[in-house]
Each structure stands twice: as structure tokens, then as C-alpha cells.
């Protein structure tokens with residue numbers, strides 16, 4: 001296929017290089033461990049960087065100087081390890097005189113924003129959903145010139161650490177709004193949103209014995225919302241859905257579960273797979289949707 | 299004024315009733331204060347505003363409309379009818395009869411409103427009883443709702459009806475006795491007079507019985523509260539007032555660990571001198587996290603005394619919904635049982651006598667050695683099932699925070715006992731060694747940026 005648009009290779013600016021030149025970036029993009037290592041979420045990191053490059057934000061990343069914020073350790077009760085990680089990161093960030101941090105991970109966001117200040121790390125911390133909303137409001141991102149989502153069904157799964165933990169419910173919805181898609185709300189949304197099952201360090205362990213996995217419960221709700229399947233929705237609440245799996249494409253195809261968190265991404269994608277619906281329902285992060293709609297992928 | 303033996307009797311009953319209640323409240327206050335210190339002072343305006351909205355205004359109840367309306371009726375009924383109780387008290391002590399009647403039309407408004415509310419309360423309580431016992435609303439069930447909590451929930455509803463019946467008996471008899479000359483308006487009792495006998499002596503006795511039943515009922519009820527989830531009608535207010543103002547995602551930082559970590563990173567860091575007892579000797583070191591109720595903050599214990607056992611928290615808990623053992627309501631109820639088992643018990647419900655039988659499996663009772671909040675009541679399996687999603691915190695109408703207690707107990711398991719599930723220990727060592735919770739090499743951290751292109755537009 002012929003190249004329709006020109007493409008440019010991105011050399012992601014490293015904080016250490018900027019500092020060597022005596023520069024400070026406007027924002028520090030905190031990538032997070034999932035954004036750096038998880039194959040699926042690396043695509044989100046790349047999509048977000050494409051957006052940053054496209055709008056010409058003055059940004060930098062820490063690269064190998066970044067380390068786990070300590071969130072999983074803290075939620076699991078390992079306060080000692082958390083504070084070791086926090087102090088190390090605060091030393092790095094303060095050393096570079098960072099003022100503003102943007103991250104695509106609600107867990108990193110919550111930890112740096114709420115728990116670092118008491119340990120000496122005070123920054124303006126912004127989650128990428130809020131950041132994208134600002135870019136849209138400023139007219140820098142129009143979601144034009146790329147993939148069209150017009151008329152496609154999208155449902156947004158609230159991340160606990162964005163929503164209840166920090167009261168951010170509107171920003172991700174405002175971002176999805178520009179896609180001109182058919183936005184559907186799950187019954188359990190916003191303050192009543194159901195966890196994907198990964199928080200509190202559950203991501204790294206097997207669930208306790210029970211009758212169902214949390215991510216399956218949530219995926220069933222998301223799928224039934226996209227399908228408009230009222231019967232399944234009525235029967236949720238921990239009961240395994242016995243409704244026949246809808247044939248692929250029956251819900252007009254190309255429906256999307258939108259997420260704004262690396263762990264929600266993993267959990268929802270696994271849930272969709274468990275219900276054998278990968279062929280017609282995909283899980284995307286907000287940044288991926290915007291980068292596609294804006295035609296930035298190359 | 300007809301001062302008589304009745305007034306003296308009443309004075310004695312009232313003093314005994316309130317005195318007993320004060321005695322119980324002091325015990326419970328002491329129970330709450332065994333918790334660790336936590337500074338909740340300041341932000342008075344913000345706290346008062348929140349109390350006004352969440353407690354007085356019942357804000358979070360209105361997430362579920364039907365129970366909210368039913369409860370609102372009982373709640374308003376209680377507050378307004380209590381104005382009449384003031385009158386009853388004055389009448390009782392000074393031998394007056396309907397002392398507030400000098401208010402004239404206002405008095406009619408008050409008594410009329412009371413009668414209407416009283417009738418509505420009876421209807422609302424009937425509906426609440428039906429939801430609990432016939433319809434079987436799911437959140438009212440669960441393993442922690444056995445025996446005492448189940449009985450208690452119904453006892454409250456019965457007492458509520460008895461109190462209203464006493465009010466109506468008193469008013470109807472009074473009305474029949476005095477007819478139109480009785481000050482006040484009685485829109486409900488006027489229909490009940492026909493049910494009463496015609497003899498004035500009998501009416502007089504009935505009026506007195508109604509009066510005594512109402513006031514003695516209230517005093518008995520007051521002393522029943524500390525043993526009941528109904529204590530929430532008092533405790534909801536301080537509990538909301540002292541609830542957290544910081545974002546729900548913010549977990550506390552353990553200060554003693556901060557000092558240790560700072561000292562490790564900077565050898566010149568001065569660790570503050572350890573706390574001393576009032577007599578100057580070194581205080582016993584406090585463990586990290588919570589093993590028993592006295593390791594929790596006092597606010598967590600205040601929570602335990604404010605719980606309405608409504609189960610909203612458990613009904614939205616992702617772990618509980620999907621069949622895990624964890625139930626945030628159980629954590630809160632266990633905390634109250636344990637603090638009363640270990641310290642002071644209230645008058646009626648004494649966990650040492652029948653609390654454990656009420657709520658715990660026999661094998662748990664046998665485990666005397668480890669009979670602390672952690673393990674004796676709350677098992678690690680429950681604690682590890684929590685996703686820290688804050689759904690329980692968000693749902694609680696009285697701003698209880700079960701998550702704080704869960705995290706404190708996790709801290710004890712991890713920091714004092716190294717008893718985390720193995721997979722979490724692997725995650726910890728990955729963070730220590732690789733700076734990431736997975737076993738990836740730190741040198742690969744920037745690989746995501748390889749071969750990254752953006753479309754030029």
C-alpha cells in the first residue's frame with residue numbers, strides 16, 4: 001500500500017539529556033511499569049507519545065531512571081517497600097526540578113498525586129484523560145483525519161483509582177465524546193462502577209476462591225451493555241451468565257470497551273476473551289482511540 | 299399543677315434511664331479511645347457542611363430511593379415527635395398537663411404534625427419489616443447477619459411501633475376525656491376514640507398507661523441502643539463529622555517507616571526520639587499495622603459503633619459479589635464485637651456471653667490463642683480478596699471506611715509476620731530488584747520507544 005501520509009521517526013526526549021542542556025520540559029510524562037513493560041500497554045504509551053508529538057508539547061520521560069511508584073506494594077500492605085520506592089522517585093523528580101507530571105496510569109497518578117506530597121514530592125499531577133480533554137478543549141486535537149468511530153458502540157469502564165479514588169468521571173467521557181460514537185453507559189458506572197478485579201495488588205496474585213472472577217462479571221456487563229442484552233444485565237451480580245454467546249458481528253461489529261488504566265485493560269481484555277468475543281469487541285485505551293481518530297499511527 | 303407521687307416516680311425513672319445511658323456511653327467512649335491517636339481536628343466548616351449533607355440531609359441514602367424514603371419518614375418522625383417528648387418530660391416532672399399548649403395554633407400544628415408523622419412511621423416501619431422478612435432484600439442477609447444482628451433488626455422495628463401505639467393511646471384517651479376543650483389537633487386519634495371505653499376512669503388510666511409506656515419505652519429504647527445497630531441514630535453524626543476529607547485513593551503513610559527510610563537514605567537524618575510514657579520510660583513499640591482493635595485508629599472504632607448493618611457496602615463489593623469470603627460489613631461488625639469482647643461490653647448485648655456463638659463458626663471459637671481481631675475474627679483470606687476499589691467506602695451512608703481497617707491488617711500480615719501470599723512476595727522482590735512489579739530487566743524499561751513513528755500532518 002502506498003504511503004499516503006509522511007511519517008517521522010520519534011526520538012523520545014529523555015529528561016537526563018534535557019537537564020544536560022539546561023532545559024526543563026513543560027511536562028514530565030510518567031510512563032509507569034505497565035506502560036514500559038506490558039506488551040499491550042506499550043501500545044498505549046506509544047499512542048500517547050504520538051499525540052504529544054503531534055500537538056508539539058514540550059515533554060520528556062525519565063527512561064531508565066523511572067522506577068515503580070510503589071503502588072502495588074502499598075496496596076498490599078508493604079509500606080516499607082512503598083516508601084523506599086517513593087523516596088527514590090522523589091529524589092529523582094526533585095533533582096530535575098519537575099513541576100508537572102502527566103501519566104496514563106491511574107495508580108501512578110493516585111500515588112504521586114496523593115501520597116508523595118507527605119514524603120516531600122509535590123507536583124501538579126495530571127492523568128492522561130484530563131490532559132487529552134484539555135488538548136481537545138484547546139482545539140489541538142480534533143479526532144479528524146483518521147479512523148472513524150461514528151456510530152460505533154463504545155462503553156467506558158471506570159477505573160477505581162481514577163473515579164472513586166480521585167473523582168475523575170467526566171474527563172474520559174469528554175474525550176470519548178469527540179469520537180462521535182454511540183456512547184453507552186453500563187448500569188454500574190461512575191461512582192457505582194464495578195472494579196475490574198486488578199486493584200489492590202490483585203493483578204499479581206490468583207483470586208481467592210469464589211464462584212466467579214471479577215473481570216468476567218465486569219466483561220459480561222460491558223458486553224451485555226454493548227449488545228443491548230437486558231436479560232444478561234438483570235442476572236449479573238455474581239451469577240455466571242448462561243446466555244448464548246452472540247455470534248460475532250451481531251452487535252454491528254467493531255464495538256469498543258474503552259479503558260483508561262493498564263490493569264483494567266488486561267482484565268477487560270481477558271474477560272472478553274473468556275466470553276469468546278474478541279472477534280467483535282475490542283478493548284482500547286483513550287489515547288489509542290484518539291491517536292487512531294486523529295490519524296497519527298504510522 | 300397536680301404534684302403527686304407519680305411525679306416523683308417519674309423523676310426517679312427518668313434519672314435512672316438517663317443515668318444508665320450515660321454510664322453506657324462512657325464505657326463505649328472508653329472503647330473507642332483504645333484506638334490509636336489520629337488527628338482529625340480542624341476544617342470545622344468543611345466537616346460541619348459534610349455532616350449537614352450526609353447525616354442530617356441523608357445524602358448518600360438517596361442512592362437507593364425506596365429505602366431512602368421509608369427511612370426519611372422514620373427519621374423525620376423521630377426528630378419531630380421528640381419535640382413532644384420534651385413536653386412529656388416537663389409534664390412528668392412538674393405535674394403539668396400539655397405544658398406547651400400555650401403555643402396556641404402552633405401547638406395544634408405540632409400535635410397535628412406529630413399524629414400524621416406517627417401514622418406514617420407505622421406504615422414505613424411495616425414496609426421496612428416487609429422488605430427485611432418477606433421480600434428478603436439480599437443485602438440484609440449474609441453469614442454475619444445471624445442470630446443477634448437479625449433479631450436486633452426486627453426488635454428495633456417492633457419497638458418503633460410500640461412507641462407510636464403508646465402515643466396514639468395517650469392522645470386518643472386524652473381526647474375522649476377532654477373532648478374539644480383539649481388543646482392541640484389530633485387528626486389520627488380522633489378516629490381512634492371510638493375504640494376506647496366510655497368510662498372516664500378507664501380513659502384516665504389508659505391515658506396514663508399510654509403516657510408512661512411512651513416515656514418509659516423511650517428510656518428503655520435509649521438503653522437498648524448501645525447494644526444495637528440502632529446506635530447509629532446518635533453515632534452517625536459524629537462519625538460523619540470525623541470522616542476523612544482527603545481523596546479516597548489516598549492511603550495513610552506510616553510515619554515511623556518514613557523515619558526509618560529517611561535514615562537509611564541519609565545517614566545524617568535525625569530520627570525523632572521514641573515516644574515515652576508519662577513517667578518517662580520508653581513506650582512499648584507499636585506494631586506496624588493492626589493485629590487487634592487497639593492497633594486501629596480511634597476513627598475505625600468509631601466506625602464500628604456507627605454501622606447500621608445495612609449491607610450497602612457488601613452489596614457493591616466486587617469480591618463479595620463474585621462469591622469470595624470478604625464482606626466489608628463483617629469487618630466492621632467484627633471490630634465492634636471484638637472491642638466489646640476485649641474491653642467494655644454494653645448492657646444487653648455482651649459478645650462474651652453469646653456474641654461469638656452468634657456470629658462465628660465453632661472452630662474459630664476454639665482458636666483462643668490467636669483470638670485477636672486478625673485471625674480470631676477476620677481471616678487473611680478475607681483481607682487478601684480486597685481490590686481496594688473503594689466501592690464500600692463510596693456506598694456507606696454514614697461514611698464508614700472498611701478499606702482503612704483492611705489495609706491496616708494487611709500491613710500487619712506483611713510487615714510483622716511476612717505472611718503475604720507467595721505471589722505477592724514475588725512481586726515485592728521484583729520491585730526491589732527490578733524497580734517493577736514484574737520480572738523484567740530495568741535496562742529494557744525504555745524499549746517501548748524503539749522504532750516509534752508518528753504520521754506527519
Ligand code: HEM
Pocket residue numbers: 352353354356357359365366369372373376377426427430451454455458530531532534535606607608695696
Ligand atoms: C436520628 C434519627 C434516626 C432514626 C430514628 C433512624 C431510624 C432507623 C430505623 C428504624 C432503621 C431500621 C430500618 C430497617 O430495618 O430497615 C434505620 C436503619 C438505617 N438508618 Fe437510620 N435512623 C436515624 C438516623 C440515621 C442517619 C443520620 C443515617 C445516615 C445518613 C441513617 C442511616 C440508616 C441506614 C443506612 C439504615 C439501614 C437500613 C437500610 O439500609 O434501609 N439513619 N434507621
Ligand code: SF4
Pocket residue numbers: 611614615616617618624625626683684685686687688689690691700701704
Ligand atoms: S475496597 Fe475492598 S472491601 Fe471495599 S468494596 Fe472494594 S474490594 Fe470490597
Ligand code: SF4
Pocket residue numbers: 604605606607608609610611612626627630693694695696697698700
Ligand atoms: S459499613 Fe456502612 S454501608 Fe456497610 S453495613 Fe455498615 S452502615 Fe451499611
